[in-house]
Amino acid sequence: MIDRRQARLELAQGRGRLPSVVGAVFDRYGVVWAGRAGGGADLNAQYRIGSITKTMTAVLVMQARDAGLVDLDDPVGRHLGDIGYAECTLRQLLSHTSGMQSEPTGPWWERTRGSDFAALAAANDGSGRVAAAGEWFHYSNLGFALLGEVVARVTGSPWRQLVTQSLLLPLGMTQTSYLPRPGAQPGFSVGHFTGVPQLEPLADTGAMAPAGQLWSTLADLVLWGQLLAGARPDLLAPESLAEMTSPVTADYGLGLRLTTGTTGTLVGHTGSMPGFLAAVLVDPASGIGGVTLMNATTGVDQEVLLLELIDGDLDHDGVEPWVPSGELPEAIRGVPGLWFWGNTATEVRWHNRRLELRQLAVPDEIELFGLGDGRIVGLQGYHRGETLHVVRRPDGEVDHLEVATFVLTRTPYDPAAPIPGGPPRQRA
Numbered sequence: 109m110i111d112r113r114q115a116r117l118e119l120a121q122g123r124g125r126l127p128s129v130v131g132a133v134f135d136r137y138g139v140v141w142a143g144r145a146g147g148g149a150d151l152n153a154q155y156r157i158g159s160i161t162k163t164m165t166a167v168l169v170m171q172a173r174d175a176g177l178v179d180l181d182d183p184v185g186r187h188l189g190d191i192g193y194a195e196c197t198l199r200q201l202l203s204h205t206s207g208m209q210s211e212p213t214g215p216w217w218e219r220t221r222g223s224d225f226a227a228l229a230a231a232n233d234g235s236g237r238v239a240a241a242g243e244w245f246h247y248s249n250l251g252f253a254l255l256g257e258v259v260a261r262v263t264g265s266p267w268r269q270l271v272t273q274s275l276l277l278p279l280g281m282t283q284t285s286y287l288p289r290p291g292a293q294p295g296f297s298v299g300h301f302t303g304v305p306q307l308e309p310l311a312d313t314g315a316m317a318p319a320g321q322l323w324s325t326l327a328d329l330v331l332w333g334q335l336l337a338g339a340r341p342d343l344l345a346p347e348s349l350a351e352m353t354s355p356v357t358a359d360y361g362l363g364l365r366l367t368t369g370t371t372g373t374l375v376g377h378t379g380s381m382p383g384f385l386a387a388v389l390v391d392p393a394s395g396i397g398g399v400t401l402m403n404a405t406t407g408v409d410q411e412v413l414l415l416e417l418i419d420g421d422l423d424h425d426g427v428e429p430w431v432p433s434g435e436l437p438e439a440i441r442g443v444p445g446l447w448f449w450g451n452t453a454t455e456v457r458w459h460n461r462r463l464e465l466r467q468l469a470v471p472d473e474i475e476l477f478g479l480g481d482g483r484i485v486g487l488q489g490y491h492r493g494e495t496l497h498v499v500r501r502p503d504g505e506v507d508h509l510e511v512a513t514f515v516l517t518r519t520p521y522d523p524a525a526p527i528p529g530g531p532p533r534q535r536a
Contacts, residue, residue: 126408130326130402131143131326135397136337154324160376161319167344184201184258187261200242204246208238212232212250218313279331279335294403295307295405303459304435329401330399371394376390400414431460444463446518447509452469475489496511
């Protein structure tokens, strides 16, 4: 019997060029399926969970509200003083309807060692506003940094300590941590054209941590998903959970994404940090949900993948597993990239030790070329059996590519004008 969920996971790994991907489906009682794909996949390893962290910050806000420490309609300035965006309410920050800018001013925060809150507040004076409060949904990482500081001040505990003491330990999420532990998966950026993985930087994001700092595992995120399905009323009151899962905008509540699955409305969040993608979604009515974790940042829509894993009934064609590229062969050096045949853009990728050529306007039609006996030879498509010639300049850099009088150049050329390698040619 075909394990359709495992087949879908393998499809994501192969097409998305993921060093590793793990997934699980759960219900109110625990894990009902788990799988992994990729050479380094480990069901027990930590991955960075990115914005799933926001759901935990949101629950901390609701706990503070239920304890009488804040009101969701409080302006953030009531708790943080005269800062930029002081007029925005906690409710608006939770639902991304405050109109504030999406990212903090300064360098790319996800790749940069973070500062303390005073420095963050000083650098963001409110001048980056993109809309009036309530005008539209505009996702804001900065807003959750402010929320994290609010709960820290009203409880008297730093956010890092608060999330551990109020959520992780009571839930038994002992494998979730602020920084990665030994054995955690490394995060990669995979070269789009070459398939060569490069390690992504790891940064302590400081005051931005409430927006996306944490590391976790499949098993721990199953526990978190069960909380979002109402399994721990001692930590999140049913009335507060209902408030969080009620739509403020079409697909967002208070700190939670809302999406439609085959079982009904699912709640949770996706996550992305340099080198990592993650998702947790659950149907509060049935308690059925899922988790995915992967250690690359391209190639996969993690929400679609997770919905298909939860559904479990979709058929998929088999796909060859992706193996990360090492050093490019000398004959291939300088070849991967964007090329043009006339004005037709063609993507050339080195994938599983073969060249893939696909016209961007017709991405499903792929020509394959293999390297052997000193030649680059067509394996699939119009030029099967033909030799792809890599024409280099005296300095060794690639000037153009040619196969059976078809010439590809780095910039578009006029098909009616003379080009390197001979007259223009039209495909049959």
